[in-house]
Amino acid sequence: MYNSIDATLEKLNDRQREAVQITEGPLLVVAGAGSGKTRMLTVRIAYLIECCHVDPSEILAVTFTNKAAKEMKERVAGLVPDASGVTLTTFHSFCCMLLRRWSKYAGFEKGFTIYDESDSEKLMKNCLKELKFDTKTFPPKFCLEAISKAKNELIGPESYLENCNHGVGPTDIAIQKAYESYQAALFKNQAVDFDDLIFKAFYMLNNNTELLNRLQNEYKYFLVDEYQDTNQAQYRLIRMLSSKTRNLCVVGDEDQSIYSWRGATIRNIQEFAKDFEGAKVVKLEQNYRSTQIILDAASDVISHNNSVHPKRLWTDKEGGELIKYYRAIDDREESNWIVSQIKKLMDSGRSPGDIALLFRMNSLTRTTEQALQRERIPYEVTGGTKFFDRREVKDILAYLRVIDNPSDSISLERIINTPKRGIGAAAIDKLYEKGSKNLWDGVALEGSEKSNSKVGSFFKQMISFMEAASELKVHELCKHIIDEIEYFEYLKKDDPETYEDRKTNVESLVSDIRYQELDNPDLKLHDYLASVALHADADDVDEKSHKVHLMTFHNAKGLEFPVVFMVAMEEKIFPHSRSEDSPEELEEERRLAYVGITRAKELLYMTAASKRMMFGQFNSNLTSRFISEVPKELRDDIKTGYASGGMTSRYGSESSGKIYSFSNKTSPFGTRPKSSSGSPFTFSAQTKWASSTKPKETIKDDTEPGTMVNLKEGVTVIHNVFGHGKVMSVSGASLDDFKVTINFERVGTKTLLLQYASVRVIK
DNA sequence: TGAATCGATGTTTTT
């Protein structure tokens, strides 16, 4: 066994080997994109077991997604014979496990239900109603955001106000009240939200020395992946756990920090050396993924941020293809161009599975999906409307959740009248009263008093499900419920149009349970429900599939593809409009762009559209600054072929002369589920389309940005309509979208298309 | 109670 580890070590570069072999004490590994960090981490675990004789059960490794955990587990298993004892999971799953194991210490009566965002929102709405707060001035989302932020900093409702470091205002007082009431409601429901998992696990250990000691003795070696994405609570938790042995190895890259909006704080990585005295630092800078051109582009883009430790990735793969930039007329044409390029790539022998299309938002995928369907190119969307968020799936899950935890009033509210039982809002209110604010108690009381009433038969049915739950496997129970409540009949009656799709989704849910029961024959209902709650979209990206991958930049983190298209690279989309006024958020957008670029191994495309259908109308946006930040020597700018014909006829023939005719509900795309993940949820592509699209030839053009040398930020100009003004900013990557934002003395700030604007520089 | 309709409203990223 030593031999195999020795051989594995030899394949690492010096830095990686160093990171593996510094096993004792705090260690920060700064791991640039594609620098073989997963390899280093897995070898490190193997090395600990094989060479340092660490018992696998003494190792705790925390990753960001379930998928990363699973992958690492498999890779470690390939290196050492028995790695199954290693605890390798996500922060949330780990905390969930702790809370389950010692639920009494955490203050639960028995189990607990994990609420997702929409559950939390409903609960918060109820709380605000109770408090008689106006949901216009205090939207549930807004309150939840503030509360989430507090929880991520380990601030409970009782200390909320003293931690308002900007001084307490009326809003803070309201939030504090909402926070208190929300926590009380969660407790009443025996439920937790995502943030609670970490928060409660932290305080459970913090308040229970014995338990903490026990865990500190149980785990001796700690690894944290994606350290730049940890929040304060996660950092404090891992610090507490590791404080005894201090064998903490964290791996991260500031430049890939893209979750600050979720409470992640870059300070954790920046202050690591201060937080953990005597910490060693190892930098991995050799990149094994991308060509030099791609790396240069990435470095140039990220260099516009003020990075604390600037680093330069390097590779021995010199040169590479230039980054292709295409600006389309509109989003449809953009999609068509992308698809024509994909077809070319496929003709030259690429698998569709080598290709990824990355978007800033999930909603942006639609046009491209249609183009791919038309050409019958297999593709797979990750993210968007999650499978488990679909109405019909949530309905069935809600039944399971109530069976598992009847205190969960949010789920109970959902199913009490689904299918229709004639128990409406007024009746529900009464039941809440009857059960002294506990819906299930109300149902039980009413149900036993009047067993023949509507509520009575519902109650009886639920009791029978609960009894069945102890005898049936989870998937059998699920099927039993679907039959008993005549759910499919309800779906058909509710909306015949979508019936088939919904039925399929419900069946997929049963398959999913069954699938999990194959792996784990003793699957408990609440474990299944927890796995659903902690499931992430990114968990089921199948990189080995032979389908084009469509996903957000966020979901692409940690993945790599031979060919990457960065789609819809326009200002207001990417960087997102809401990040414009905050330099910090803008930097985060730039890091996101950096993540996108560094996903590509060989070929990188960036596309934009001059106008785009959004929210029902056309919008025109400037080309993203992230394109201009790639030096022109690294780019191959391709001019749109619209002006020289090529596209016009095709649009014309397809939509009887109207250039833009957008499909609506009657389109052959129907109501296909938007998102679907790896097995067992797959949907087949539509085959109704019969059309072949000739790939459009593209016309090279040497137009470059920066030709208007004297027109730059700060100069004063005169416009023949608006008069004098000062140039605020100039943007755009080619002549036809070169735009200038000018603050005019008379009419204020305007953004003009330079092509048409008659401005003269006067100073 | 429930269906239907109108209107506002909100649209990032997600463990």
Place this chain on the structure above:
DNA sequence: CATCGATTCA
């Protein structure tokens, strides 16, 4: 544009 919510009517 689509979804959601409140309001209205049967």
